[in-house]
Amino acid sequence: MSGGTGTARHADARIPGPVGARSNEPTAIRDRRQLEGIGRAIDGWGSSDGQGSRRPELPWRSTRDPWAVLVSEVMAQQTQVSRVVPAYRGFLDRFPTPSACAASPLGDVLRAWQGLGYNRRAHNLHRAAQAVVADHRGRIPADLPGLLSLPGVGAYTARAVLAFAFESDVGVVDTNAGRVVARALAGRPVRPGEAQRLVDAMVPPGRGWSFGQALLDLGAGVCVAGTPRCGTCPIRRRCRWASRRRAGPDPALGSAGVSTPQSRFAGSDRQGRGRLVDALRSGPVPARRVSSVVGWPDDAGRVERVVAGLVAEGLVIADRAGGLRLP
Numbered sequence: 597m598s599g600g601t602g603t604a605r606h607a608d609a610r611i612p613g614p615v616g617a618r619s620n621e622p623t624a625i626r627d628r629r630q631l632e633g634i635g636r637a638i639d640g641w642g643s644s645d646g647q648g649s650r651r652p653e654l655p656w657r658s659t660r661d662p663w664a665v666l667v668s669e670v671m672a673q674q675t676q677v678s679r680v681v682p683a684y685r686g687f688l689d690r691f692p693t694p695s696a697c698a699a700s701p702l703g704d705v706l707r708a709w710q711g712l713g714y715n716r717r718a719h720n721l722h723r724a725a726q727a728v729v730a731d732h733r734g735r736i737p738a739d740l741p742g743l744l745s746l747p748g749v750g751a752y753t754a755r756a757v758l759a760f761a762f763e764s765d766v767g768v769v770d771t772n773a774g775r776v777v778a779r780a781l782a783g784r785p786v787r788p789g790e791a792q793r794l795v796d797a798m799v800p801p802g803r804g805w806s807f808g809q810a811l812l813d814l815g816a817g818v819c820v821a822g823t824p825r826c827g828t829c830p831i832r833r834r835c836r837w838a839s840r841r842r843a844g845p846d847p848a849l850g851s852a853g854v855s856t857p858q859s860r861f862a863g864s865d866r867q868g869r870g871r872l873v874d875a876l877r878s879g880p881v882p883a884r885r886v887s888s889v890v891g892w893p894d895d896a897g898r899v900e901r902v903v904a905g906l907v908a909e910g911l912v913i914a915d916r917a918g919g920l921r922l923p
């Protein structure tokens with residue numbers, strides 16, 4: 597295992613004690629040893645035959661290519677897995693390496709992004725590929741600072757690449773993992789830094805990949821939003837919220853990594869932006885058609901604002917006559 601990331605598993609970060617723990621609570625999480633025990637239980641559950649056979653066949657789980665893992669993680673942000681799988685395959689066929697992506701016009705990358713929405717992510721991925729070529733000799737960095745320096749790569753994505761491509765012993769905290777941390781470990785809402793430290797401390801040595809997958813699966817399939825399926829949970833006897841018979845508010849609400857609902861799409865500027873980029877994938881749009889393509893033929897001010905935003909971001913190029921095309 598690569599380890600060597602300089603991240604919290606090997607750091608002397610203090611694991612915060614539980615807030616509001618009752619002294620006679622048999623399942624309280626108090627020290628690093630207990631966290632490691634829970635980590636092993638989650639890892640063992642994820643590696644068991646039964647759980648292994650239930651695990652969805654996702655193409656990025658059978659690769660350790662850091663570029664492929666990065667692409668899958670960026671695509672999966674805010675997009676359903678069922679839409680990501682075909683796009684992921686098509687994208688990697690077209691851009692099998694960061695160098696291939698970096699050498700292509702952004703317009704080609706946006707075309708390969710069709711169906712995923714949030715086109716800004718495609719732009720960031722293109723910029724990240726260019727940074728990898730310019731600053732890292734075409735190789736995805738294998739350390740946290742290097743990954744965080746790439747455009748569009750935040751704390752979650754950087755750690756996901758470390759764990760799922762380089763098999764580093766770092767914790768990966770997404771929405772689902774954040775829910776498990778709040779309910780099982782803390783029994784109360786947790787902040788992002790705290791959730792990260794707790795998960796980092798749970799990673800069994802040398803098991804960063806499998807533990808990370810298991811934790812995400814646990815949150816996605818067992819410790820689900822709403823009513824969790826505690827009867828099938830491998831850590832139910834050590835879960836703080838379950839030990840209280842799930843009394844009181846759900847600790848996951850308001851916790852780190854637990855997403856807030858997205859704003860309404862229908863009628864939003866985002867919808868107009870998407871319609872325009874979709875049309876531009878097929879070719880340039882002349883000025884006289886822009887308003888109708890965006891979807892607001894009677895609202896010139898709004899169309900102008902949306903187009904100006906796309907042009908300023910570099911996603912769209914305007915000619916002197918007001919016609920538009922992809923870069």
Ligand code: SF4
Pocket residue numbers: 776779780818819820824825826829830831832833835836837838
């Ligand atoms: S016991 Fe229930 S609430 Fe606790 S971690 Fe497991 S599924 Fe979630």
